[in-house]
Structure formats: C-alpha cells, structure tokens
Amino acid sequence: MSPSDPKPDDVYAVEVRRRVERLRRARSQATGWRHLAQVGVLAWTFVLPLLGGLVLGRLIAAATGFPAARVLGLVAGLAAGVYAAFRQVRHSLDDDPGGGVP
Secondary structure, X not given: OOOOOOOHHHHHHHHHHHHXXXXXXXXXXXXXXXXXXXHHHHHXXXXXXXXXXXXXXXXXXXXXXXXXXXXXXXXXXXXXXXXXXXXXXXXXXXXXXXXXXX
C-alpha cells in the first residue's frame, strides 16, 4: 500500500458519498411515471383488502346463512384498505426529504 492510496475508512466514505449523490440525483429527476406508479401501488393497497373482505364476507354468509356477513366483510375490508393506504402514504412522506411538498 503506497502513501497515496486512501485508507480503508476513506474508501468507505468515498463510496458512501458516491451512493448518496446518486440517490439525490435520482430523487431530483423523478418523473411522472414514478408518481403514476406510486398512485397505482396505493390503489392496489386499498383495493386488495377491500376485495378480500368482500370475498370473506360472502363465504361466511354462504356457510352460516347470515346475510349481514357480506356487509361486515365489506366494512372490515374497507377499514383494512384505508389503514393500509394510510400507512403507505405516511411511509412515502417519511421517505420524501421535502416532506411531500412539491
């Protein structure tokens, strides 16, 4: 190892700085496609629990003969979907260095 070679700690710091700079450039160049993808993920995050609650309510209603189970499944799926979407949005805003403000 020659005197001009960086120390192992310096090599690590240089690599971290390089990756941080690359992430900053990627975030600053966010396109409309990225935002569209986030909306799509948010929609599926809401829709899948809703559909799951509907299916579960229908199965319970068919098995027990309790017709209100469909409504209860819908409400439970709706609640799960809203909670999941809320967590997704909160997580997205926590990752955004601007706090979600354009």
